[in-house]
Amino acid sequence: xxxxxxxxxxxxxxxxxxxxxxxxxxxxxxxxxxxxxxxxxxxxxxxxxxxxxxxxxxxxxxxxxxxxxxxxxxxxxxxxxxxxxxxxxxxxxxxxxxxxxxxxxxxxxxxxxxxxx
Numbered sequence: 001x002x003x004x005x006x007x008x009x010x011x012x013x014x015x016x017x018x019x020x021x022x023x024x025x026x027x028x029x030x031x032x033x034x035x036x037x038x039x040x041x042x043x044x045x046x047x048x049x050x051x052x053x054x055x056x057x058x059x060x061x062x063x064x065x066x067x068x069x070x071x072x073x074x075x076x077x078x079x080x081x082x083x084x085x086x087x088x089x090x091x092x093x094x095x096x097x098x099x100x101x102x103x104x105x106x107x108x109x110x111x112x113x114x115x116x117x
Contacts, residue, residue, distance in 0.1 A: 006102070006103055009103035009104055009106070009107050012103075013050075013051045013107050013110055014044075014050075016107065016113075016114055017038065017050075017051045017056065017110060018037075018038040019114060020113050020114060020117065021039075021056035021057070021058050022037065022038050025058070027060040027063050028057050028058050028059065028081070029059060029066075029077065029081075030060060030062070032060040032062070032063075034060060035060050035061040035062075037060070037061055038059075039056065039063075039064045039067055040055055041056070041078055041090060042055055043094075046094035046095070047098060047101040048094055048098055048101070049093050051106045052090070052093065053113070054082075054086060054089075055090055055094075
């Protein structure tokens with residue numbers, strides 16, 4: 001059996017992460033149960049927090065759009081919703097420089113979480 005590429009593992013991790021976040025079942029901002037999406041607090045470009053479950057919010061499409069359109073309001077809301085300590089911890093983790101991120105353990109972990117849903 002061939003070893004999977006990091007690209008394919010990253011894609012699987014993205015899908016698992018999104019499914020787990022959306023399993024919340026309702027928008028964490030407005031309470032809607034329609035058109036649920038997984039929203040990142042810190043951008044997906046930060047591999048260290050890309051699949052961190054604390055870095056995700058279950059939002060409806062409208063609230064997800066609001067978060068992108070009004071980033072300062074989003075940041076303020078997240079700080080109030082999660083608390084400054086969690087946001088600061090995510091910030092430090094996101095901005096920590098890492099090289100050669102391995103997505104295989106991430107996929108294994110997220111599969112375990114998915115199995116408990």
